[in-house]
Structure formats: C-alpha cells, structure tokens
Amino acid sequence: MHKHGRAFFFFIGWLLVWASASGQCPQPAFTAPDTVCINGVFNVTNATAGADRYEWDFCSGDLEGTPTFTDLVTLPGANVPTNITTVFDGTNYFAFFFSRNNNHFYRLDFGNHPNNTPSVTNLGLLGALVQQPEPLEFVKEGNNWLALTANSYGNSNLVRLNFGTSLTSVPTVNDLGNFGGRLTRPRGIKVRQDQGNYVAIVTNANDNTLVMINFGATLATVPTTDSVLKTSPFLGTGLELISTAVIQDCNEWVGLTVDRAASRIYRLSFGTALFSLPGVSLLPAQMPSNANLFNVELAYDGGFMAFTEGFSGELHRLNFGVSMTNQAPQVTNLGNFGAMSNTVGLSLIKHEASSSWVGYAISFGLNKVHKFNFPNPCGMLPSAAAAIAQPAAQYSSAGPRSITLTAYGPGGGKSITRSVFVQPRIAVDFTAAGSPPVFTAITSPEDKIVDWEWDFGDGTPVKGASLAHNFPADGDYDVSLTVTGAAKNECGQTASTTKKIGVAGNRILSCPLPSFSLPDTVCINQPFAVTNTTLGASRYEWDFCGVDMGQTPTLQPLATIPQALILTDITTVFDGVNWYGFATSRDNARLYRLSFGNSLSNPPQISDLGYPGNVLFGPEQLKIVKEGNNWYGLLAQYLHSPGLVRLSFGNSLTNLPTFERLTALNGFVRLPRGIALAQDNGQTVALVTNDRDNTLTIINFKNSILNNPTAADVIVTNPMPGVSSGLVGVSVIKECENWYGIATSYAKGLYHLDFGPALWNRPVVTDLTRGYDFPLGPGRAAVTNNNGNYLAFAMLLNGDLLKLDFRQSIAANRPVITKVGE
Incomplete structure (x- = not known):
C-alpha cells in the first residue's frame, strides 16, 4: 500500500479512537x-x-410556573445562616447550612418528601478548623458522604466534612488549606464529576x-497546587463575586457567576473539560441594580x-430555553412573596x-428557611419508569x-422534549326542569357524541340530546342517560349517569318534599317504624x-385562656372522633x-400553638375545612398586615399547623x-367581611383550598347599606x-344575603335593621337549620345574644328578632 494511503487510514483510525475516547454527545429521540x-x-x-x-x-x-410560598421553619440559635444545600440519600431528604457568625452546623430532616415539615437539628461546633464558613456542597462516593465548605473570612481555607455512610x-473535619493563597474570601462552591474526576x-x-480544583477520582484526596487553576479577575468595577453554578449542555460545560x-x-x-480556564462574558440580561x-x-x-x-428577597428566573448559549434569556421577577428579605441561600x-x-x-x-413549590399539574401515575430505555406511563x-x-x-447528556395531550374520557350529566319536564344532556367533549339514550324509569326509552317527557304519576324516578361517542374517540365510546328525580304534578321538584309518618304514641323501650314518603331526595338525615x-x-363558664390578649373568635371542629375548638388572640397574635x-x-385541654412571627399579626376569625385526609384553615388577619393566612394541619388537627400568607x-x-x-358544587368558596369599607x-x-386565586376568582361587593x-x-x-347568608356590622348593621344558586356570586342585600333598634352593634353571626326552622344568632358588643327566627324559610320570611340572653 502507498505510504500516503497508510497514513490516511492511520489518521482515520486515530480519529475514530479519538471520537470514542472524547465521547460524542448522544442524540436523544423518541416517539409518543x-x-x-x-x-x-x-x-x-x-x-x-x-x-x-x-x-x-x-x-x-414545572420550573416555568409561578411557585407558591411557605414560611417553613425558624432557626433557633442561628446567627447569620447562609447557603442552604439540599440532599437526597435515596430514601430521605435533608438540608444543611452553617450559621456563619457562631460557626454552628444545622441539619433539616424532611423524611421521605421535601414537602414535609422538617425537624431542625443544631449539630453545634465542628471544631476550630471551621471558622465563619459559608458555602457547602455534597458528594456521595460509594457508600460514603463527603462535603466541602470554606471559611469565607479569616484564613479562607477549604474544609472537607466526612459523614461516613449516613447523613445523620x-x-x-479535615483542613485542605487555601492552595498557596489562591482562595481569597471564598463565598461559593460547586462540585461536579467530569471524565471520572471531581472538580x-x-x-x-x-x-x-x-478557582478550579481537580481532586481526581476521589474527593478524599488533598489536591496539590498543580491541580489548581485560577482565572484572572473578572472585568468590571466594584465587583464582589459571590456564587457560581455549572451545568452540562451536551458535552459542553457552562456556568453562571453572580456579582453581589x-x-x-x-x-x-x-x-x-470542567477543569479548565473558562471563557467569561457578561450576560446581557438586566437585573435590578438593588x-x-x-x-x-x-x-x-x-x-x-x-x-x-439576594438581599432584596426577590427570586428571579432566567429561562434560557433549549440551550445555555441563548444570549437573551427571558427574565422573570417572581417577587419576594411578601415575606422574604435578606436571603443568602438558595x-x-x-x-x-x-x-x-x-x-x-x-x-x-x-433566621428562617422559606420554601417555594413549583406547580405540578400533570397527575402522572407511578407506572412510568424514569430510568429505563422503553418506559410506559399514564396520567x-x-x-x-x-x-x-x-x-x-x-460525552455527557442531552435532552429533548415532546408534547402530548391527555384527553379526558367521555363525561355525561343532565339537567331537568320545568313542567312538563325538559331533560338536557351535558357532555364533554361535546363534538364527540353521536347518540343519546334516555331511560326515564317508566318503561319509555327515548333518544335525543334534549327532550320533554311526561311522567304518568307523582313519585321518584331513576332517570338514566347513556351517550355514545364517535368511533374515532379512542378514550371510550360510552358513558352513563343516573339520577333520582322527584316529580309532582308532572313538574320536576327543584327541592325535596320531606314527608314521613309514624305512630302518635310509642312505648318506652319498644321499636317503632317510621315510613318515609319524601319525594325528590337522594340522601336523608334523621x-x-x-x-x-x-x-x-343556659350559660356555663368553660375555660380561662392564659396569656391571651383580646380573644376575638372561636371555631369548633369535629374530626369524626373528637371535638376541637380554635381560638384567636388578636393583640398578641396567638392561636x-x-x-x-x-x-x-x-x-x-388548652394548647398554645404559639406565635408564628412575621406571618400572623392581629388574627380575627378562623374557619377550618377538610380536603381528602388533610385539614386546612383560612384566617382573617386584621392588624398591622391585613390579609388572609392559610393554615395546613396535615392529617390531624393535633398537629402544629404551618402558616402561609396569601399576599396575592x-x-x-x-x-x-x-x-x-x-x-358549593365541588368548589371551596370563602366569604370575607371587610371592616374598612363595609364590603x-x-x-x-x-377545587382546592390549596389553590392560589387570581383576580378573576374574586368578587368584591358594593358597601352594605346604611353604614x-x-x-x-x-x-x-x-x-x-x-344560598343565603347573614352579615353583621358593629355599626348596628344586620343584612340578609341572597346569592341565588351559586355561592360565588354577587348577593342581593336586604337591610334587616328596619324597625329594630340595637343597643350596640352585632358581632359574629351564625345561621343554622333546627328542626326545619332557619335560625341565625348574633352576639352584641354588650354581651346580648340575638336570635333571628326565619321559621321554615330563610328565603321568603323576614326574621323575628328577639334577645334570648345576656
């Protein structure tokens, strides 16, 4: 063979070996x-x-969404806590940080989910080698956990922490030195593995x-100065570089450094190669100068x-899209959630x-840790295997x-994203109203339905999307509707629903007609039968x-609450086994x-749930609701920082709740x-009285008290008349x-509210004070149904208890107002 031919093939062989050794970036591709x-x-x-x-x-x-905010925990004994770092050990989640000015080391134990409320452990001083530390970075080698920190003030030394096999x-502690003075007030550390080496x-x-430090194959070594690279000072006047983050974009390492x-x-x-001197350029993205x-x-x-x-407490997001080479990332100021300030760890x-x-x-x-959750709306079920080549999934x-x-x-990692639309299965419902009754199908998706079949429970099946039907006699009928979708609808072709319909005079009963019979006289200790003849009901309570x-x-003194300052409200809750009351103390902000x-x-038994500082100011009324297995509360905050506060008790009302201000x-x-x-119809609706303007x-x-309503989810009424x-x-x-309601005002106001069929609606307001002169204005109000009669109660400021008797209808009757006690 010609020598040039041999050289050509040698070059090609070398090129193939080099390409294999250098590691080309994968080309991700998938279909769904x-x-x-x-x-x-x-x-x-x-x-x-x-x-x-x-x-x-x-x-x-998820990271493109707006996160929700929670004040998570207060840090007892901390003095300038900085640089929180989170770690997952395969079973449990942890966070660690140093309290810089007293050198204490803290661990937060979250258990099996990062949303759990953590326990806080102060591990104290780690010895004289740790002096005013700030940054912290963790690595797992084999079964052992190691971390690096640096003394940000004083000797500027790098320090290694060895946890052994457990982060608990x-x-x-080992002192790694400052590599011949190359570390000068180190404020940030990141450790990544690249080509088998820790950098x-x-x-x-x-x-x-x-400064780039190459530890080689293990972080347990002490690198020499030959394994250290240092950049030139960054260009710009008045700089203070403070933190760096790096990430791999395919086989290229890129990063960001921030100047405080x-x-x-x-x-x-x-x-x-991460162990190299990087090219440095100023990102054009504009951040607030403060x-x-x-x-x-x-x-x-x-x-x-x-x-x-940063110190302003505001969280900013920079969206680079599919590549870190994007010169104009989209910058979004997510704000400080009304609570963050002087934040020095993320x-x-x-x-x-x-x-x-x-x-x-x-x-x-x-001295607090704050948490923010990014929205995750997918509802992915756990049949998706996240680390196999050919997975299956479901939503x-x-x-x-x-x-x-x-x-x-x-050569590294590369990502690709595809979109998929999750189609609901056919859903069906119907409405019925009028005389003769008209039945109208409600389906989703509407354009997929090709057939509607009704069974009215009287032996006359009929087809049609909307139709009238005459019933042969008064009574309750089980009415069924079955709809069929087009063949192209792969998510199911049929769906059915059945409702019990009450009919009287060939008219649909919009409200049940309760009726029953029983003996006029019964014998003690002898069972007797009750005959229920109600029409139009699907559920009964006896x-x-x-x-x-x-x-x-009758009035009975119950308990004295120590240390309370102006108790403003009590709400009672039954959890299915036990009864609880929750009382708010306004002027010392306690629950x-x-x-x-x-x-x-x-x-x-009285328990002081404490003072959640910087969240609770001047609490007034609290209401509690259960969703699934968990309990939540919504509290009106009157003084200093007026607004609403959401409480999360978890699965037991005996838990200490977390508090979250709904600043939006x-x-x-x-x-x-x-x-x-x-x-109301699967929705949680809150009504809040406003002292300032009587609205x-x-x-x-x-569908959840955990949602964060926007302006589109809020109605503010006109001021109540008269005051x-x-x-x-x-x-x-x-x-x-x-829906109906009662509203009260300290300025001698008493109002009837008519919301119509939906509670999230602007009510018709009727002033009930005409013809009745209150000695003082009424405070809290409560309305109930007792033995078929609608009653409301309101407490006056002088201690009088008022009763409003609407008799059998709060809709139609003006109440008889009497004072029933002092």
Missing part, C-alpha cells in the same frame, strides 16, 4: 402518541443513538476570581433555567417520584403535558332527639387549640374581620338549591 387517554397506559418508543443511560420526566416544565452522623469550582469575593455589588451575571464557557444577588442555581426541566436571589431539589420541584431560601435577617388528569428525555453517554334552639340557652375529646360538654389577595381584602367557608369579598378557591364601616361577621346556609 400525540393524544393519550386519561388513566390509560401508553408506551414511549426510545430511538436514541449513542446513550448508555436515560432519565425520563413525564411532567417537565456528625461529620469529621470543585470556588468563587472568590476578594479578588473576583474563580452591582447585580451582574457572567456566563462561563468551559468547553468539554437586587444584591447572593446565589445562583441552574437546573434543566424541559429547558435550561437559572434562579437567583437550593432546588426535584422529587423524582412525583416529578415536582421544591426550592428553599434562607434568610439571615429573619390521571387531562390537558397538555410535556415529556422530556435526557440521554447520557461518555334526628330522633331534636334540640329546640328556639329556647333560651389556641381546645381539645374536648368525644363531647363538647367535656372540659377542654391583599388588594381585595380591606381590614378583614370575619370568614365563612363553604363547599364583602367572595373568593373562589375552585360606612364595621362589617365583621358572615355566615351562609343553603336552602333547597339557593
């Missing part, structure tokens, strides 16, 4: 159906080339440089995202099982979804020992729980004093198919 069925298992076909490992995210894009251990990137604040002094962000380009950036985090979730926070972690992201920030001024909720595959090979609330009640056991007649609603509530909570705010939380302020109490009840 454009449309899948809710709760239906579907397969994804992976066609990736050049990968040896896969990660699937069937609900990517107290670590041993630490340290951010120097004194001389505005980065002028809120600049620099882009780092390392190329294919942001005082302190931290930066990078993550991939259907796109590259960066998050920054960490993001993903709960893989639910494909949901949780972030944490730490505030040195408030439990409908709507557009994103699937992201990240493929890894010798009370064989009805208490007449029309009688004058008390009264535990009655199995009867409200028992003397209660602050513009719609004006000195709120009273709250009513009710379920009522009606808030639709939709300009002082609206303090509200209570609602449903009569037949319509």
Whole structure:
C-alpha cells in the first residue's frame, strides 16, 4: 500500500479512537402518541443513538410556573445562616447550612418528601478548623458522604466534612488549606464529576476570581497546587463575586457567576473539560441594580433555567430555553412573596417520584428557611419508569403535558422534549326542569357524541340530546342517560349517569318534599317504624332527639385562656372522633387549640400553638375545612398586615399547623374581620367581611383550598347599606338549591344575603335593621337549620345574644328578632 494511503487510514483510525475516547454527545429521540387517554397506559418508543443511560420526566416544565410560598421553619440559635444545600440519600431528604457568625452546623430532616415539615437539628461546633464558613456542597462516593465548605473570612481555607455512610452522623473535619493563597474570601462552591474526576469550582469575593480544583477520582484526596487553576479577575468595577453554578449542555460545560455589588451575571464557557480556564462574558440580561444577588442555581426541566436571589428577597428566573448559549434569556421577577428579605441561600431539589420541584431560601435577617413549590399539574401515575430505555406511563388528569428525555453517554447528556395531550374520557350529566319536564344532556367533549339514550324509569326509552317527557304519576324516578361517542374517540365510546328525580304534578321538584309518618304514641323501650314518603331526595338525615334552639340557652363558664390578649373568635371542629375548638388572640397574635375529646360538654385541654412571627399579626376569625385526609384553615388577619393566612394541619388537627400568607389577595381584602367557608358544587368558596369599607369579598378557591386565586376568582361587593364601616361577621346556609347568608356590622348593621344558586356570586342585600333598634352593634353571626326552622344568632358588643327566627324559610320570611340572653 502507498505510504500516503497508510497514513490516511492511520489518521482515520486515530480519529475514530479519538471520537470514542472524547465521547460524542448522544442524540436523544423518541416517539409518543400525540393524544393519550386519561388513566390509560401508553408506551414511549426510545430511538436514541449513542446513550448508555436515560432519565425520563413525564411532567417537565414545572420550573416555568409561578411557585407558591411557605414560611417553613425558624432557626433557633442561628446567627447569620447562609447557603442552604439540599440532599437526597435515596430514601430521605435533608438540608444543611452553617450559621456563619457562631460557626454552628444545622441539619433539616424532611423524611421521605421535601414537602414535609422538617425537624431542625443544631449539630453545634465542628471544631476550630471551621471558622465563619459559608458555602457547602455534597458528594456521595460509594457508600460514603463527603462535603466541602470554606471559611469565607479569616484564613479562607477549604474544609472537607466526612459523614461516613449516613447523613445523620456528625461529620469529621479535615483542613485542605487555601492552595498557596489562591482562595481569597471564598463565598461559593460547586462540585461536579467530569471524565471520572471531581472538580470543585470556588468563587472568590476578594479578588473576583474563580478557582478550579481537580481532586481526581476521589474527593478524599488533598489536591496539590498543580491541580489548581485560577482565572484572572473578572472585568468590571466594584465587583464582589459571590456564587457560581455549572451545568452540562451536551458535552459542553457552562456556568453562571453572580456579582453581589452591582447585580451582574457572567456566563462561563468551559468547553468539554470542567477543569479548565473558562471563557467569561457578561450576560446581557438586566437585573435590578438593588437586587444584591447572593446565589445562583441552574437546573434543566424541559429547558435550561437559572434562579437567583439576594438581599432584596426577590427570586428571579432566567429561562434560557433549549440551550445555555441563548444570549437573551427571558427574565422573570417572581417577587419576594411578601415575606422574604435578606436571603443568602438558595437550593432546588426535584422529587423524582412525583416529578415536582421544591426550592428553599434562607434568610439571615429573619433566621428562617422559606420554601417555594413549583406547580405540578400533570397527575402522572407511578407506572412510568424514569430510568429505563422503553418506559410506559399514564396520567390521571387531562390537558397538555410535556415529556422530556435526557440521554447520557461518555460525552455527557442531552435532552429533548415532546408534547402530548391527555384527553379526558367521555363525561355525561343532565339537567331537568320545568313542567312538563325538559331533560338536557351535558357532555364533554361535546363534538364527540353521536347518540343519546334516555331511560326515564317508566318503561319509555327515548333518544335525543334534549327532550320533554311526561311522567304518568307523582313519585321518584331513576332517570338514566347513556351517550355514545364517535368511533374515532379512542378514550371510550360510552358513558352513563343516573339520577333520582322527584316529580309532582308532572313538574320536576327543584327541592325535596320531606314527608314521613309514624305512630302518635310509642312505648318506652319498644321499636317503632317510621315510613318515609319524601319525594325528590337522594340522601336523608334523621334526628330522633331534636334540640329546640328556639329556647333560651343556659350559660356555663368553660375555660380561662392564659396569656391571651383580646380573644376575638372561636371555631369548633369535629374530626369524626373528637371535638376541637380554635381560638384567636388578636393583640398578641396567638392561636389556641381546645381539645374536648368525644363531647363538647367535656372540659377542654388548652394548647398554645404559639406565635408564628412575621406571618400572623392581629388574627380575627378562623374557619377550618377538610380536603381528602388533610385539614386546612383560612384566617382573617386584621392588624398591622391585613390579609388572609392559610393554615395546613396535615392529617390531624393535633398537629402544629404551618402558616402561609396569601399576599396575592391583599388588594381585595380591606381590614378583614370575619370568614365563612363553604363547599358549593365541588368548589371551596370563602366569604370575607371587610371592616374598612363595609364590603364583602367572595373568593373562589375552585377545587382546592390549596389553590392560589387570581383576580378573576374574586368578587368584591358594593358597601352594605346604611353604614360606612364595621362589617365583621358572615355566615351562609343553603336552602333547597339557593344560598343565603347573614352579615353583621358593629355599626348596628344586620343584612340578609341572597346569592341565588351559586355561592360565588354577587348577593342581593336586604337591610334587616328596619324597625329594630340595637343597643350596640352585632358581632359574629351564625345561621343554622333546627328542626326545619332557619335560625341565625348574633352576639352584641354588650354581651346580648340575638336570635333571628326565619321559621321554615330563610328565603321568603323576614326574621323575628328577639334577645334570648345576656
């Protein structure tokens, strides 16, 4: 062979060896159906080339949403806590941070989910080698956990922590030095594994440089100065570099470094090797000059995202899209959630099982850890295997979804995202009204239905989307509707529903007609039969020992609550076994729980639930609701920082609740004093009385009290007639198919509210004070149905108890108002 031919083939062979050794980036590719069925298992076909490992995210894009905020825990004994870091050990979630000014080391134990309320453990001092530490980064090698920190002031040394096999251990400490003075007030550390080596990137604040330290194959070594690279000082005047984050974009390492002094962000380009001097350029993204950036985090979730926070407490998101080379990331100021300030730590972690992201920030001024949850609407069921080549998946909720595959090979990882629409199965319902009754089908999706078949329970099946039907006699009929979808609807072709319909005079009963018969006289200790002849009902409640609330009640002193300052409200709750009361103490911002056991007649045990500082100010009325297995509360906050506060008790009312201010609603509530909570057609609706302008705010939380309503979910009424302020109490009840309520004002106001068939509605208001002169204005109000009569009660400021007797209808009757006690 010609020598040039041999040289050519030698070059080609060398090129192939070099390409294999350097590791080309995988080319991720997969196919999935454009449309899948809710709760239906579907397969994804992976066609990736050049990968040896896969990660699937069937609900990517969460980080593009607006997170919800929670004040998580207060940190006892901390003095300038900084740089929180989260870790998952395969079973449990942890967070760690140092309290810089007293050198204490803290661990937060979340258990098996990062949304759990953590226990806080102060591990104390780790020895004289740790002096004013700030940054912290964890690595797992084999079965052992190691971490790096740095003394940000003083000797500027790098320090290694060795936890052994458990993150719950107290670590041993080793001083790694400052590598010949190359570390100068190190404020940030990131550790990544690249090409089999651990590389630490340290951010120097004194001389505005980065230091890259190559530990080789194990973090347990002590690198020599030959394994250290240091950049030139970053360009710019008045800099104070403070934090760096890095991420791999295919086989290229890229990063961001933030400057605290002028809120600049620099882009780092390392190329294919992290242990190298990066190219540095100023990112054009404009940040507020007063942001005082302190931290930066990078993550991939259907796109590259960066998050920054700083002394202003504001969280900023930079969306780079599909590539970190994007020169103009979309910048969004997510705000400080009305509570964050002096934040000097930021960490993001993903709960893989639910494909949901949780972030944490730490505030040195408030000595608090804050949590923010990014929305995760997918409802992905756990049949999706996240780390196999050819997974199957299913969704439990409908709507557009994103699937992201990240493929890894010798040269790094690369991601691709595809969209899928989760189609609901056919849903069917119907309405019935009028005389003769007209039945109208309600279906979803409407354009998929080709046949409607009715069975009216009287032997006359009929077809049609809407039709009238004459019933042969009065009575209850089981009416069924079965609809059939077009053949192209792959999510089920039929759906059925059945309702019990009450009919009288060939007219649909909009409200049940209760009726029963029983003997006039019965014998003691002898059973007797009751015959129910009610029409139009689907559920019944019997009370064989009805208490007449029309009688004058007796008063019994119950308990004294120590340390309370102006008790403003008490609400009672039954959890199915035990009774509880919750009382608010306005002027010292405390909440008390009264535990009655199995009867409200028992003397209660009183528990002081404490003072959740910076969240609770001047609490007034609290209402509690149960969703699924968990209990939640909504509280009106009157003084200092007026607004609403959401409480989360978890699965037991004996738990200490977490408190979350709903700051987005602050513009719609004006000195709120009273709250009513009710379920209406699957929606949770809150009614809030506003002292300042005598208006009522009606808030639709939709299908969960955990939702965060927007302006579109809020109604604010006109001021109540007759007075300009002082609206303090509200209570609602449903009569037949319509909602009604009572509102009270300290300024001698008493109002009847007619909401019609939907509680989230602007009510018709009637002033009930005509012809009745109150000695003082009424406070809280409560309305109930007792033995078929609608009664409302209101307490006057002088202690008098008023009774409003609407008799058999709160809709039609003006109440008889009497004083029933003092």
